[in-house]
Amino acid sequence: MVQAVFDNASLWAVFFFSVLLFLASCEIGFRIGRSQQRRRDKIESVSTGIVTGSILGLVSFLLAFSFGIAASNFSERRGAVLDEANVIGTAYLRADLLPAAQREEMRSLLRAYTEVRVKVTEPGVGLAGYFQAIHASEEIHRALWPLVAGVAAAEPTPTHALVVSSVNDVIDMHSVRLAVGVRYAIPSTIWIALYLVSGLALAATGYRFGVSFGTRSELLPAMVISFACVVSLISDLDNPAHGFLLNDHTPMRDLLVMMDSTEP
Secondary structure (H helix, E strand, O other): OHHHHHHHOOHHHHHHHHHHHHHHHHHHHHHHHHHHHHHOOOOOHHHHHHHHHHHHHHHHHHHHHHHHHHHHHHHHHHHHHHHHHHHHHHHHHHHHHOOHHHHHHHHHHHHHHHHHHHHOOOOOOOHHHHHHHHHHHHHHHHHHHHHHHHHHHHOOOHHHHHHHHHHHHHHHHHHHHHHHHHHOOOOHHHHHHHHHHHHHHHHHHHHHHHHHOOOOOOOHHHHHHHHHHHHHHHHHHHOOOOOOOOOOOHHHHHHHHHHHHHOO
16 A cells, blocks of 8 residues: 555655655654653753664664665666667567568567557656556567467477577566566555654654753754655655656667668
């Protein structure tokens, strides 16, 4: 449920939600702290500082851990785009090894396949469009495989085996991109823990100012915005469908240009 919300929400929605949640946490903590200050003659500022510092340290760990997962996923997605362009290009060239009729059909299917992969990266394509592209890609797989398998079965030669292998690589690469693009996202449990611990840390910070000084620090908004920026950056890295850090799909577009240039 949480992951579905992050998949559909825009990056700005994630940022403003984070800011509002963290500001509310600070304010609640501050008000509780100020109410406690009125009831005490002696403020135990040292103990509250130790607890606040400990929670902030835990938040730092969670942010670093989540950022590492998101950055790794982002890097894998970028590499998968180049790898897929290479395997599709190889399959397209090896289509020359098939008889004329099958060669043209295979090239047509691979070109349609590449167009599907390129169109899904255009601005404005939502999550529904993303899954439609997955379905269209798998439909092309079901047309490609019988085509090359039939030729290889009718005439089992080393050259036809190369074509079958290249088509198999295209199908396998689809599974890789599906895994790194959808299934390897940061789990919902981590998102919940990240927001929960961050909110508690900011509430503890607000409480410390309230119980120790009775006034709000002018630097608390800067702290809130900093937390929200880091969480938004993690969301941007983790989600291939929104934000500013989108994958570079130039290799796929270049492949489409190559296919157009080699058509008779």
